[in-house]
Amino acid sequence: VKKYIDVLSMLKLNTFHWHLTEDHGWRIEIKKYPKLTAVGAFRNETLIGHYNDQPHKFDGERYGGFYTQEEIKGIVVYAQSRNVTIIPEIEMPGHSRAAMAAYPELSCTTEPVEVGTKWGIYEDAFCPKEETFEFLENVLDEVMELFPGEYIHIGGDEVPKINWKNCKHCQQLIAEKGLKDEEELQSYFIKRIEDYVNSKGRKIIGWDEIIEGGLAPNATVMSWRGTEGAVQAANQGNDVIMSPLSHCYFDYYQSNNDEEPIAIGGFLPLKKVYEFNPIPEGVKAERQQHILGAQGNVWTEYMKDFDKVSYMAFPRAMALSEALWSSDANKEYTDFVKRWEQFRSRLELLDIKYANHIK
Numbered sequence: 046v047k048k049y050i051d052v053l054s055m056l057k058l059n060t061f062h063w064h065l066t067e068d069h070g071w072r073i074e075i076k077k078y079p080k081l082t083a084v085g086a087f088r089n090e091t092l093i094g095h096y097n098d099q100p101h102k103f104d105g106e107r108y109g110g111f112y113t114q115e116e117i118k119g120i121v122v123y124a125q126s127r128n129v130t131i132i133p134e135i136e137m138p139g140h141s142r143a144a145m146a147a148y149p150e151l152s153c154t155t156e157p158v159e160v161g162t163k164w165g166i167y168e169d170a171f172c173p174k175e176e177t178f179e180f181l182e183n184v185l186d187e188v189m190e191l192f193p194g195e196y197i198h199i200g201g202d203e204v205p206k207i208n209w210k211n212c213k214h215c216q217q218l219i220a221e222k223g224l225k226d227e228e229e230l231q232s233y234f235i236k237r238i239e240d241y242v243n244s245k246g247r248k249i250i251g252w253d254e255i256i257e258g259g260l261a262p263n264a265t266v267m268s269w270r271g272t273e274g275a276v277q278a279a280n281q282g283n284d285v286i287m288s289p290l291s292h293c294y295f296d297y298y299q300s301n302n303d304e305e306p307i308a309i310g311g312f313l314p315l316k317k318v319y320e321f322n323p324i325p326e327g328v329k330a331e332r333q334q335h336i337l338g339a340q341g342n343v344w345t346e347y348m349k350d351f352d353k354v355s356y357m358a359f360p361r362a363m364a365l366s367e368a369l370w371s372s373d374a375n376k377e378y379t380d381f382v383k384r385w386e387q388f389r390s391r392l393e394l395l396d397i398k399y400a401n402h403i404k
């Protein structure tokens with residue numbers, strides 16, 4: 046992680062978004078809830094090959110680990126010394142199966158589940174009961190203590206509503222609060238968390254699904270499914286971070302070579318990243334200052350180690366940085382490629398792997 050932060054800093058990328066919880070593993074020590082890591086940080090096995098390969102095959106090997114609070118403190122200080130702010134993400138209400146494996150009482154069914162072993166979207170979601178909010182507030186207290194930055198990312202993406210539809214408590218809550226449906230229940234969930242985080246002097250960021258059912262008043266939207274969410278949020282006066290699938294998913298393939306190592310799919314060549322314009326069409330001129338910047342996403346389902354992560358991230362992260370810090374008039378791809386040739390040698394000195402598909 047420190048090596049990664051070194052390169053972000055060299056590229057003038059001043060923020061590291063650290064996705065610390067998922068269906069497949071809970072990666073941050075929380076003192077009040079030791080089972081989050083004792084149970085939630087480990088899975089029994091992992092999918093082999095691509096999710097689309099049927100039938101699914103598994104490696105049969107236990108996998109896991111987590112960052113202790115002491116380790117995290119060290120990383121936060123290290124990042125500060127390089128002018129990089131870390132934004133932690135604690136996913137809710139979806140992508141939370143690992144938490145439910147540790148504490149099944151937080152789900153709608155309360156039935157035991159195992160930490161996820163295959164990719165894709167699991168149906169698990171936190172049930173919006175008082176016990177859950179108390180749990181999440183306690184978790185966020187420890188997270189805010191560790192990460193001094195302004196923002197806490199609370200996830201919000203890809204929440205299946207099926208369990209909420211079948212849950213007596215969820216349906217009662219919808220009726221009691223006069224909510225229209227499960228989308229509005231999600232909005233209720235996020236707004237409650239926003240209130241809590243705001244009361245501690247911090248702000249939330251959420252993936253663009255948090256717009257559905259009504260956007261929390263002070264939330265910053267991370268626009269990933271496209272730019273529609275960005276346009277809507279910015280025009281209504283909320284801040285936005287751009288991370289659209291079209292230009293910012295560094296887990297996509299970057300070349301058509303047959304020998305290219307396995308990736309989730311998609312195609313995002315270097316030049317396309319360089320061409321990215323972070324201000325989406327449709328944002329009114331007087332609202333453009335709400336587009337705070339953009340981020341490259343490096344989801345690691347198909348990246349087993351740091352060599353693979355850096356291979357996927359570089360040089361696309363360099364192209365993104367130039368796209369963000371340059372005016373359109375000053376952007377010239379062949380020029381960028383010359384700078385990349387210099388930068389490569391710096392990565393080599395640091396023994397950091399990279400891809401070299403510049404065409």
Ligand code: ACM
Nearest residue numbers: 202203252269342
């Ligand atoms: C996302 O890629 N699910 C935000």
Ligand code: ZN
Nearest residue numbers: 153172212215
């Ligand atoms: Zn429920």
